[in-house]
Amino acid sequence: MKRGPQVILPKDIGLIMAYAGISKESVCVDAGTGSGWLALSLARVAKHVYSYDIREEFIRIAEANRELLDVDNITFKNKDVTKKIDEKEVDLVTLDFQNSDKALPNAKRALKKGGVVLGYLPNTEQVRIFVMKLNKLKFTDVHAVEMILRDLLVREEGVRPSTKGVWHTGYLVFAKRGA
Numbered sequence: 656m657k658r659g660p661q662v663i664l665p666k667d668i669g670l671i672m673a674y675a676g677i678s679k680e681s682v683c684v685d686a687g688t689g690s691g692w693l694a695l696s697l698a699r700v701a702k703h704v705y706s707y708d709i710r711e712e713f714i715r716i717a718e719a720n721r722e723l724l725d726v727d728n729i730t731f732k733n734k735d736v737t738k739k740i741d742e743k744e745v746d747l748v749t750l751d752f753q754n755s756d757k758a759l760p761n762a763k764r765a766l767k768k769g770g771v772v773l774g775y776l777p778n779t780e781q782v783r784i785f786v787m788k789l790n791k792l793k794f795t796d797v798h799a800v801e802m803i804l805r806d807l808l809v810r811e812e813g814v815r816p817s818t819k820g821v822w823h824t825g826y827l828v829f830a831k832r833g834a
């Protein structure tokens with residue numbers, strides 16, 4: 656797939672889907688779209704994905720990736736999620752952009768009870784801010800993790816982790832909408 660801004664990689668996408676329990680019944684809201692890597696991966700499994708981005712040029716990259724994957728259960732929206740999320744009773748809201756904690760009140764309104772919010776955050780300082788805001792908004796089951804994946808070097812003379820590979824990508828913070 657084409658890449659514009661920094662994308663979420665399969666190792667983290669797999670964890671997001673598993674933790675959020677995404678199925679063919681799930682309705683998801685995603686922001687920002689970026690290159691659409693997360694949004695399109697979700698759409699291949701979920702019922703429908705609404706993906707928001709404030710920058711139209713990135714939506715165009717994601718649209719090209721949508722055509723490449725032949726996915727039609729996704730709606731791109733050129734809107735700011737910190738201002739409004741149109742959808743209600745959704746199963747998952749994913750937030751991957753600078754200062755995404757500002758979208759948490761809207762995410763809470765959009766989620767159904769027990770629905771999951773995911774913050775994808777490159778730095779630990781952002782994790783603290785995000786978690787403090789989740790607590791303030793009375794989200795439950797707050798859980799912060801990092802997914803570490805090691806490539807293995809497989810050779811006749813021995814098998815060991817490779818000295819190369821993708822190390823840090825982002826921290827993942829999951830929480831549920833309580834009442």
Ligand SMILES: C[S@@+](CC[C@H](N)C(=O)[O-])C[C@H]1O[C@@H](n2cnc3c(N)ncnc32)[C@H](O)[C@@H]1O
Nearest residue numbers: 662663687689690691692693708709735736752
């Ligand atoms: C790191 S990229 C997202 C990458 C995407 N998750 C992927 O896997 O390809 C961040 C995106 O968030 C968008 N963005 C920033 N602030 C936003 C906001 N308030 N509402 C919606 N999108 C926003 C940016 O324009 C950018 O395209």
